Each structure stands twice: as C-alpha cells, then as structure tokens.
Amino acid sequence: MMRKHAKSLVSVLAMAVLLVCLCASSLGAPQSTVVVDQWEIPFLNCLTGPIASIGAYMSWSAHKAADEINQKGGVKGKPIKIVDLDTGLSPEKAVEQMAKIVNKSLVALGPVPEACIMAAMPLAVKNGLFSMAASTTYEYAVQFFPYTVAWHTGSDKTLPPIVAAWAEKQSGVKQVVQFVEKSGCWPVMADAHTVGLSSVGVKTINVEVPTDAVTFGPLVVRALAQKPDGFVLTCMSEKAAKIIMELEKYGWKDKAKILIFSSADDVSLYTTGGEKLNGCHIYGYLDAEMETERWKAFKEAYKKDHGGMDPVSLSTIYYDCVYMIKDALQNTDVTGDPKKLKEERAAIREHIRNIQDFEGVQMSWSMKDGVPSDKGVFLFVIENGKKNYVTYVDAWK
Amino acid sequence: MSSVLYYFLAFTGINILMCWSIYLPYRVGQLHYLTVACMLASAYFSGFAAREWSWPFALILAAGILIGVLISLLPSFAIGDAPCFTVVIVGLTIIFIFKTAVENSAALGGTIGFFGIPEVQHLLPLTYLLLAAAGAFIYRIDHSRLGRAASVVFVDKNTAAALGVDVKQLGMFFQIAAGGIAGLAGTLYAFLIGSLFPEFFNLGVIGTLMCMLFTGGHSTMWGVVVSVPILEGMQLLLPSAIASWRQVIYALTLIVIILLLPGGLITKRTLVRFKGRSRA
Numbered sequence: 001m002m003r004k005h006a007k008s009l010v011s012v013l014a015m016a017v018l019l020v021c022l023c024a025s026s027l028g029a030p031q032s033t034v035v036v037d038q039w040e041i042p043f044l045n046c047l048t049g050p051i052a053s054i055g056a057y058m059s060w061s062a063h064k065a066a067d068e069i070n071q072k073g074g075v076k077g078k079p080i081k082i083v084d085l086d087t088g089l090s091p092e093k094a095v096e097q098m099a100k101i102v103n104k105s106l107v108a109l110g111p112v113p114e115a116c117i118m119a120a121m122p123l124a125v126k127n128g129l130f131s132m133a134a135s136t137t138y139e140y141a142v143q144f145f146p147y148t149v150a151w152h153t154g155s156d157k158t159l160p161p162i163v164a165a166w167a168e169k170q171s172g173v174k175q176v177v178q179f180v181e182k183s184g185c186w187p188v189m190a191d192a193h194t195v196g197l198s199s200v201g202v203k204t205i206n207v208e209v210p211t212d213a214v215t216f217g218p219l220v221v222r223a224l225a226q227k228p229d230g231f232v233l234t235c236m237s238e239k240a241a242k243i244i245m246e247l248e249k250y251g252w253k254d255k256a257k258i259l260i261f262s263s264a265d266d267v268s269l270y271t272t273g274g275e276k277l278n279g280c281h282i283y284g285y286l287d288a289e290m291e292t293e294r295w296k297a298f299k300e301a302y303k304k305d306h307g308g309m310d311p312v313s314l315s316t317i318y319y320d321c322v323y324m325i326k327d328a329l330q331n332t333d334v335t336g337d338p339k340k341l342k343e344e345r346a347a348i349r350e351h352i353r354n355i356q357d358f359e360g361v362q363m364s365w366s367m368k369d370g371v372p373s374d375k376g377v378f379l380f381v382i383e384n385g386k387k388n389y390v391t392y393v394d395a396w397k
Numbered sequence: 398m399s400s401v402l403y404y405f406l407a408f409t410g411i412n413i414l415m416c417w418s419i420y421l422p423y424r425v426g427q428l429h430y431l432t433v434a435c436m437l438a439s440a441y442f443s444g445f446a447a448r449e450w451s452w453p454f455a456l457i458l459a460a461g462i463l464i465g466v467l468i469s470l471l472p473s474f475a476i477g478d479a480p481c482f483t484v485v486i487v488g489l490t491i492i493f494i495f496k497t498a499v500e501n502s503a504a505l506g507g508t509i510g511f512f513g514i515p516e517v518q519h520l521l522p523l524t525y526l527l528l529a530a531a532g533a534f535i536y537r538i539d540h541s542r543l544g545r546a547a548s549v550v551f552v553d554k555n556t557a558a559a560l561g562v563d564v565k566q567l568g569m570f571f572q573i574a575a576g577g578i579a580g581l582a583g584t585l586y587a588f589l590i591g592s593l594f595p596e597f598f599n600l601g602v603i604g605t606l607m608c609m610l611f612t613g614g615h616s617t618m619w620g621v622v623v624s625v626p627i628l629e630g631m632q633l634l635l636p637s638a639i640a641s642w643r644q645v646i647y648a649l650t651l652i653v654i655i656l657l658l659p660g661g662l663i664t665k666r667t668l669v670r671f672k673g674r675s676r677a
Contacts, residue, residue: 122591
C-alpha cells in the first residue's frame, strides 16, 4: 500500500516538475503558434530605370540577410522570404505595388527612392502598414511616422558636426564654396552643412549646380572667383567628380579642402573621378575598413558579387532592416495569422521603432520612437578609390 | 473593392483624361505638352488649397480646371496656329519653368515635396463622373463644326483657311480646352496620391501618354479608352519580373502598332465599321 502511494507521489511530483519546466520555458518565448509557412517581406525597390544599380545592391543586401537568417533556421522555425517588387522610378507603379501588399503584409521594406516614397507611403499610412523606407533622410521619413523609421536623426543634427570637424582639420579655412544641386533633400543637407561651417566660423557661399548640367567649367570659374579656401560638394556623384576634375584643371591643388557629401558616395564618383579624387574628404555612414568579423564577411560577400568593389554607402541599410524585422518577429507574439494582422503589424512596428542596442553590421544603436538616438557619421580621406578613416563624429543631441 | 483595383481604375481614369488633353490639340496637328505643366500647376494648387486653406473639394476642382485653362490661354495667343515643333518646344519649356518654380518654392515643399493632402471621400466615382463629363464634352466637339474643321486643319492648314476656318482661333480653342482637362486631371491626381513631388511631372509622363495615345489611336477619342486600361493593367497582371520591363514593353507595343496599324488600335474607319455592323 505504502509502495503504491509512494509511486503515485513520485508520478505526481514528476508531472509537476514537467509542468513547471514547460511553463518556465514558455515564459521567455512567444506562446502563439506560427501559422505561415514562411515570413514574406515585400521590398518595394527601384530595380529598373536610371538608378537600378542602387536598387540592385539594396536588394542584394536584403536577400543576404534573409539567407543568413534562413541558414540558421529562420525565425520561429520559418524562413524569411524577400519578395522584390519593382517600382522603377514611377510614382504610379509604386502606388500600384503598394496597393498589392497593403492589405496583407505584416511589414514591408522600401519604397525606394523619394519619388516612390512620396507616392506610395500615404497609402501605407492609410492602411496601417509599417514600411521601412530606411534609405531616405529623416526629413522624408518623419512625414510618415509612425509607419516608417528614420535611419538617422535630422540633417540639422547629423550633418553640422561632421562638416565642422572637417573644417577644423583644415588650416586657414575661412570661406567655402558649396556646390548645391537642387534635388530631393539635398538643399536641406546643404543648409545643414552651412550651419556646421558657421559653427566654426566658416562662411559658406552656395553655387547652384543645374540638374541637367553637363559641363562644369563655367561653374568652377564662378566658384573660384569667390576666392574660397575650400569646397563642399552637395551634388550627384558623377557631377561631383567632374567638378573636382575641373577644379584641378583651373589650378586647385589642395584636395584635402574638398569635402564630398554622403549621397555622392556612389560607384560613379570613383569611376569618373579616379585618381583625381586622391586627398579629397568624404563623409558617410559606413566604414568599409572596419575590422569586425561580421563586417568582413559581409564585405567579402559583397565584393564577390559586385566585381571586387567595396560596399557603398547605402548597401548595408536593408541588411540591417531585415535583421530588425527578424528581431521583431522573434521577440513578439507575431504568428502571421491574417485575422490578427492589425495587432501583429502594430507589435512589429512598436518593437522596431523602439529597438534597443540593435547590433547592425557596422555599429550598434538604439531607436526612440523611430529615430536612432546614438548614431554618428564617419569622415574619410579618399586614396586610390579607397576611403581611409579619419574620424567619427556623433550627431548633435 | 481591393486597393489594387481601386488604384488601377483611378490611374486609368486620370490617364485617359491626360491622353484626351494631348488628343484634342493633336486634332489640329499640335503636340501640346503644355498640358503636363497645367496638370502640375493645378495639382500643386489643389494640394495647397486643401491643406493650407481647407477649401472644399468642389471649389478646388473648379479652380484647378480654371488654372489649366488660364495657363493654356496665355501661350495660345502666340502658338494657336504654330507648327507642331514650336508647340512641343513651348510645352517642354513651360514644364521646365513650372518645375523650377516649384523646386524653389518653400511653400510648395521645394525639392523635398508637398505632403499631407487631405483625403476626399468617393474619389473614384467622382473621377469617373468627371471623366464621363469630359468625354461628353470632347464627343460634342468631335461631332461639331469645330471637329470637322479640325480634321481639315490636320490635313492641310491652307485648305482649311481657304474653306473659311480661322486656324489660329481653332487651335487656341483646342489648346485651352486641353488645358482645362489637364487641370482637372491634376486636381484628381493630387487627391489620389496625397503628396506631390516635382519629379512626378517629368518627360517620362509625356512618353507614357504618347505611347497610350498612339497605341490606342490618335484620330478618335475612343482609342485611349481602349489602350490606357490595357497598358495600365499590363503591369498589374504580368508577373513582377516581366512587369519590370514595362518601358520596353510600352516601346515595343508602340513600334509594333505603328508598323502594323499606323492609326492605332481604334481609327475612324474602325468606328464606321463598328457602327455599320451595329445597324446591320
């Protein structure tokens, strides 16, 4: 009898321990069951048209992140699938592509670029879809909060310190000519450069670069007539390279006193400018020479698939975005159930907008209400097509 | 209604209006790209009036049409009877001037763009109602003395003048009417998209409209009613990988149509045959 009771007691205890273990294991992890076979993440991107090359490497980086995640078992046992939706440069196409996903997707990447963001994001906002238009500037992103994120703080906070740091490193710079092309948010960025320069006592004179300019001699002559001590280039990459070549032709020798802005950090800057860029400064958001294992792996993979070229400024953005989405899927109760679409979208959105200590491929940062709270800018000097690190400057708080 | 269908129908309606705004002056042999500038101006005005002044939609719509009319009216005094090439150059120049003005205007968002245009209820039925009204207006013109005079001007201006047609006044009328229709399209476009960007109104828009007009048929107003839904729908129905080749598909379609059916899919002869069969 006693033996029988003892057996029952052991059984009950074993069951209780098992139950406690099960409860404990489920406390830290989401409790719901995933109902999708894969996590589909649509990416509205410009895969055709004049800036298709940019779209191609953004797409590459999103797929690269998804492949890495899937090789490690996916998220909650399900793979991530990036679905490319081409918008070209057409606002109409962007709206139509957004219309295809706006009622069914949990989260989206893009749109890219600004013309498509302007056209398609209002539809995402209207339908409550969180779409990570991370490649644009704060000035665009903030218009669609909370349904997108900013990848940097406002230009007025991010850019002045880095331009000021550059000016302080140059001796005797009192007056600078800034070449400005009026496209998208570049005039806003140019204004931020002016603020930065003025903070260290440097006067800025703006010279407009027409969007359809093909020759730059007259512009350079006009700029040199102002007797500047340095130049800031806030224009398209190819134009920046051509202006530098013209400056050299007209006798400008001190390349260190030329600063190129981040949006010109594109393949055509280096292919057009070649060795004429040696000594010029450029600021950007990633340091290609960083020595972390993760970055080296990313860089090698990128070079392998891009004819040996180093990753360019925007190439890591959607890689990090996919990892952010993975983090959100992993750490929320998201199941992919269409009946819970609204709540699950909100859960992902709020998780990403306030993600803490996120480990990006280059740096770690935190977000507060969709804006990074601790992200700065790198300053480099160009030597033979390579960007050599000079300094890293935090954004103004 | 699904969002995809909604936007397909809305863009189809707006593009038909814009194609008609190119079609009308082409009745007298003029490619009047100025209508894209009218669309731009009325779109920005509508957005601004709605967001900043909270004007009612009906008033904005009337003002948008009026803006299109006024913008077309002024140059028409000079180019009412100008050769096609001159009209093209004037149109492109004015588009460029307007774009530059917008890019330099902080109130209109400059190069960053104009955000936050409020939503309008029942925009799609309104679009089609207005499309039907514009269609009826063009139909009346086409079947009036003006339409017949335009057909003669298209073939030979001197013959038309000898027949007593005032070529300049006729050209002016068609340009102004086209401006009004483009103004209407601009207003609808602004409310449909909800934000505006100077790059929305570039040469690509002209290319697309020309493809739609010449594929459908430039000799009747019905051509674009057929070609616009086909070309618009193509990118929605085709798989994404193929739809990415949209520009190439458009260009090839246009080349094939011009080679095989120089008048487009629907010509006046097609309509006559269709009417004949209906009667039989």
